[in-house]
Structures are given as structure tokens and as C-alpha cells.
Amino acid sequence: MNVSVPSDKSTWRVSPFLLLAVAVIACLSVLLINGGPLYYYDTGSYIRQGNVALNTFLPTINEGGDAAGGIRADQDSTATGSRSLIYGIVMAIFFRASALTAISFFHLASVLLAVWLLARAANKSLEESRNTTLLTAVPLLIAAITSLPFYIAYMMPDIFAPVLLIVIAVLTAFGRSMQVWELLLLTALAVFSVISHPSHLAIAGLMVPFVILAALSVKTPGRWRAVMLVLMILAIAVVERKAFQIAVETRTDKEVVYTPHITARLIVDGPGMDYLDEVCPNEDVPTCALHEALSWSDDPYRLTVSHIIFERSPRLGSFRLMTAEDRKNVALAQRDFAKAVFLSRPIATTLALAENGYRQILRDSIWMTIPTEQALDNARHLARLDDDEQNLIQGGLLSKDRGWIEAVDILHGTVYAASFVTIVVLLLIPRSVSRDIKLFALFILIGIAVNALVCGGVSQPADRYGARVMWLLPFTAAFLLVVRWSAAPRVVTERDL
Structure with missing residues (x-):
């Protein structure tokens, strides 16, 4: 005869769903408090390129007659590929429906899907079952104390960087035992996450060696499944980029180029400028044109990545003041320039x-x-809003007084530090949680570091890039603690009695 240890069944069944409802509200808290989404100056570019792409598919809808194949075409022979066409189309669809707020729910749904699949996979790997809803709700509720709600409400693709990291960590830690439909859902979510921003493609690429090392560390069947899926995700993303390039060049007779963030980063850091000082002037080195443009002003503040790339004033500008042909050549040469500087x-x-x-x-x-x-x-200008459309992009309550930001940052920083310590301690304590759970947590830490390496190294260190993934620290710490403390009641047998 088996006897279950007494438990409050009604609490066990109801409480997790109540917690999940509270977690969802907490994730939407910034959207609700602000009275609408949060916008970045570049949000309008996504709306614009999405509208252009929709005009290509729906030519009867006129949004200004710019049919650049889904990108913002410059007034020269180039078109920028530095923004995601797919995310732009999603944003434009909601914009045309006057429902940009719905994008926040799209963000939330993506996070919930990733976390729910994590909870299912982790639960199956444990000897003692946990409540899947509880494993989903509590970590999200704790994460919602920090930056997560801000990126749920943020009209940019940044939320898909942490979603991508969760997916890769889940595939690596639990992919061996997951069902086919679960793997397909995770793969689809990862594909969208990767193609939503170029930096996400770089993050996924840099995670591959770690996924391979994890596969080599175990001898169980299916250990290469995560490697194959991550490589497939990367391949699909690369094909999407190539298809985008072919479509643009075919339909617009323009060449796709990427904003030379790497070039600007190397110059600002020093090695790139030292290299240019050594080899320029040289007609065989296209970046020498940028080196010359940087000498047009002696203001030291022009030597920042943002000023090099975007500034147009004679005092701080450089790249934008060059001829269209020189800009194109500098952008196309950034890979060769980076290689030459490194060597x-x-x-x-x-x-x-x-x-x-x-x-x-x-x-x-x-x-x-x-x-x-x-x-x-700037967002309204880039989106090319008409006068009667200006109200579609509004600041909201949080923009009116920014004095609260410092206190919130202190709170977030404290939670991040405590969460990091908690994760490290649990990783170091033997048998604190299972090996697979520890592997998941380790990959989240690796992913945060890779995100910093990509964004800080390729673009420039910025709070936006850090805060978008830092909520993963309290999320992971809470996940580990719930797994450790929420085992289902043990079944007692006659022998135990």
C-alpha cells in the first residue's frame, strides 16, 4: 500500500495559476503604468521599412511610393541591412491597425512560451515532479521586479536576445529528452529571435562552441541534438539574410550594406586609428576616406561610435559627411578592415x-x-507620420519625470548582484540541483557574457544592451530555488512505515 504525505491539494492546484496571473500583470506593469509602449528613436525606422515591405506585397496601399524591397533605401546606390525586415513587418502590421500596444503582448507571449517550454523540459528531467505552472510563474514574477517589464513594453526587438539565450540554454540542457513538437516550437522561436536583429545572429554564432563543448561532456543518446538544432537555426538566419540581399538588389538595383559599427568601434578603441595612421593615405584602403573625414574637425568628442556613425554636424560628424560612394566603400570594407587591424x-x-x-x-x-x-x-520623423498620425507615438507617464530612474537602477542592481551570487553558490554546491539544471544556469551566465562581448565589442557599451538580458539573473536564480524547494510530496510505502 502506498500513502501520500498529506498536502493542501486546493492550494497546490489554484495557487500556481494565481501566481501566473500576477506574474503576467507584473510583466505588463510598465506598459500599464506608462499608459502605452516605450519608444526608441530608431523605432520609426522599423515601422517605415515594414510599411515599405508591405507596400511591396500590397501595392494598392500607398505609403509614400517608396518601394525599396522592405528596407530604408538611401538616396544613393546602397540600402541598409542593419535592421530586421521581419520585425519591421510585424511592427508595421500593428501600426497600420493603430495597435502598437499589441506588440507588447507579442513580446510577452514569446517570453511566456520560452519559459513554459523550459519548465516542461526541466520538470521531465527531475526525479521528483514540480508544478510546471509554478516553475513558469515564480521566476517570471521575480524577473518582473527588474528590467523585464521595460523590455516587454519596448518597441524594439531587444526582448528577443534573452529569449534566444533561454532557448539555446534549454536545448543544450534538456534537448536530449524533449519531444519533437517541443523542439519544433523552440526552434521556431529561436529562428525569429535570431532574425529580429543582426546582433542576435552574432550571439547565436558565438554560443555554438559552448554548445559543442556541452555535447562532448556527456555520453547520453541525443547529445548532439542541440548542436544540430542551433546550427540549423544559424543556417536559416543566414539564408534569410541572403534572400533579403538578393531581393533588395533585384528589386531596387541597390547594394545592401551594413552600418560600419565594427569599423567605428576599432577606431574609437585605438587599434583601428593606429592602423589608419600608419597606412593612410592609401587608395587601396577604403577606410582611409573615413580617416580623412575624422581630421576635418579637432573636437575630441567626434571620436565616439555614435558620432562617427550618425552625426551630421561639421563639428562632430565624419562618416555622414562623406560622399555616398565613400560611405558605401567604407561600409563594404569593414570586414576586411577588422581583419587587417587584428592581424x-x-x-x-x-x-x-x-x-x-x-x-x-x-x-x-x-x-x-x-x-x-x-x-x-525622431521616431515620428523616421516613421514618416502624417499630422493626424502623430498621436500614434506618445511618450506616456514615465517620460514626464525621469527622476525615478536612479532609484529603480539601484533596486535593479541590488537584485542582479544578489541573484548572481545565488546562482554561483548553487552551481558550486554539490547536488544542490541536478546536473541538467546547473547546465541551464551556466549557459544563461555564458549567454549574458556573450551578449556583452557582441554588443560592447561590435557596437559600443550601452545600458540598453545590458539591461535587456540582466533580468535573466533573477529569473535564473528564482528558477534554481523553485526547483530546489518545490518538490512534490514524496510517496511513502509500507516499507517506510
Whole structure:
């Protein structure tokens, strides 16, 4: 005869769903308090390129006659590929329905799907069952104390960076035992996450060696499943980029180029500027044109990545002041330039990359998600809103007084530090949780570091890039604790009695 240890069945069944409802509300708290979504100055570019793409598929709808194949075409022979066409189309669809707020629910649904699949997979790997709803709700509720609600409400694709990290960690830790439909859902979610922003493709690529190492560390059947799926996700993303390039070049007779963030980063860090000082002037080195443009002003503040890439004033500008042909050549040459700089100064370049990654790890404020009036004006301008459409992009309550941001950052920083310590302690304590659970937590930490390396090294250290993934720390810490403390009641047998 088996006897179950007494438990409050009604509490066990009802409480997790109540917690899940509270967690959902907490995740939407910023959207609700603000009275609408949060906008970035570049939000309008996504809306615009999405509208252009929709015009290509729906030519009867006229949004200004710019049919650039789904991208924002410059007034020269190039078109930018630095934004996601797919995310732009999603945003444009909701924009045309005057329902940009619905994008926040799309973000939330993506997070919930990733976390629910994590909870299912983790539960199956445990000797003692847990409540899947509880495993989903509690970590999300704790994460909602920090930056998660801000990125749920943020009209940018940043939320898909942490979603991607969760998916890769789940595939690595639990993919061996997951069902086919679960793997398909995770793969689809990862594909969308990767193609939603170019930096996500780089993050996924850098995670591959770690996934391979994890497969080599075990001898169980299916250990290569995660490797194959992540490589497939990368392959699909690369094909999407190539198809995008072919479509643009075929339909617009323009060449797709990517904003030269890598070039600007290397110059600002020093190795790139030292290399250019050494080889320029040289007609065989296209980046020498940018080197010359940087000498047009002696203002030291022009040597920041954002000023090099975007500034148009004579005092701070450089790249945008060059001829269209020179801009194109500099953008197309950034890979060759990065290779040449590294080969000529490998130690200095590596140290600069590591320093930027470290600086990025330390930046986790949510202030960049709160739009200024200038950012809102820029978003409206880039979206090319008519006068009667200006009210579609509004700042909301949180933009009116930014004095609260410092206190929130202190709270978030405290939670992040405590969460990191909790994760490390549980990873080090023998048998604190199962090996697979520890592997998941370790991959979240690796993913946060890779995100810092990509964003800090390729672009520039910025709070926006750090805060978008830092909520994974309290999320993971809470997940570990729930797994450790919420085992189902043990079944007692006659022998035990």
C-alpha cells in the first residue's frame, strides 16, 4: 500500500495559476503604468521599412511610393541591412491597425512560451515532479521586479536576445529528452529571435562552441541534438539574410550594406586609428576616406561610435559627411578592415574587445528604454507620420519625470548582484540541483557574457544592451530555488512505515 504525505491539494492546484496571473500583470506593469509602449528613436525606422515591405506585397496601399524591397533605401546606390525586415513587418502590421500596444503582448507571449517550454523540459528531467505552472510563474514574477517589464513594453526587438539565450540554454540542457513538437516550437522561436536583429545572429554564432563543448561532456543518446538544432537555426538566419540581399538588389538595383559599427568601434578603441595612421593615405584602403573625414574637425568628442556613425554636424560628424560612394566603400570594407587591424595589432585589439565586454557587463540601467521628447520626434520623423498620425507615438507617464530612474537602477542592481551570487553558490554546491539544471544556469551566465562581448565589442557599451538580458539573473536564480524547494510530496510505502 502506498500513502501520500498529506498536502493542501486546493492550494497546490489554484495557487500556481494565481501566481501566473500576477506574474503576467507584473510583466505588463510598465506598459500599464506608462499608459502605452516605450519608444526608441530608431523605432520609426522599423515601422517605415515594414510599411515599405508591405507596400511591396500590397501595392494598392500607398505609403509614400517608396518601394525599396522592405528596407530604408538611401538616396544613393546602397540600402541598409542593419535592421530586421521581419520585425519591421510585424511592427508595421500593428501600426497600420493603430495597435502598437499589441506588440507588447507579442513580446510577452514569446517570453511566456520560452519559459513554459523550459519548465516542461526541466520538470521531465527531475526525479521528483514540480508544478510546471509554478516553475513558469515564480521566476517570471521575480524577473518582473527588474528590467523585464521595460523590455516587454519596448518597441524594439531587444526582448528577443534573452529569449534566444533561454532557448539555446534549454536545448543544450534538456534537448536530449524533449519531444519533437517541443523542439519544433523552440526552434521556431529561436529562428525569429535570431532574425529580429543582426546582433542576435552574432550571439547565436558565438554560443555554438559552448554548445559543442556541452555535447562532448556527456555520453547520453541525443547529445548532439542541440548542436544540430542551433546550427540549423544559424543556417536559416543566414539564408534569410541572403534572400533579403538578393531581393533588395533585384528589386531596387541597390547594394545592401551594413552600418560600419565594427569599423567605428576599432577606431574609437585605438587599434583601428593606429592602423589608419600608419597606412593612410592609401587608395587601396577604403577606410582611409573615413580617416580623412575624422581630421576635418579637432573636437575630441567626434571620436565616439555614435558620432562617427550618425552625426551630421561639421563639428562632430565624419562618416555622414562623406560622399555616398565613400560611405558605401567604407561600409563594404569593414570586414576586411577588422581583419587587417587584428592581424597588425592582435593583442591590442583583443584587449580592447575584452575591455568593452567588461564595460558592457557593468551597464544595466533601463534609462535608454524611457524616451525623451527628442527620441519621440525622431521616431515620428523616421516613421514618416502624417499630422493626424502623430498621436500614434506618445511618450506616456514615465517620460514626464525621469527622476525615478536612479532609484529603480539601484533596486535593479541590488537584485542582479544578489541573484548572481545565488546562482554561483548553487552551481558550486554539490547536488544542490541536478546536473541538467546547473547546465541551464551556466549557459544563461555564458549567454549574458556573450551578449556583452557582441554588443560592447561590435557596437559600443550601452545600458540598453545590458539591461535587456540582466533580468535573466533573477529569473535564473528564482528558477534554481523553485526547483530546489518545490518538490512534490514524496510517496511513502509500507516499507517506510
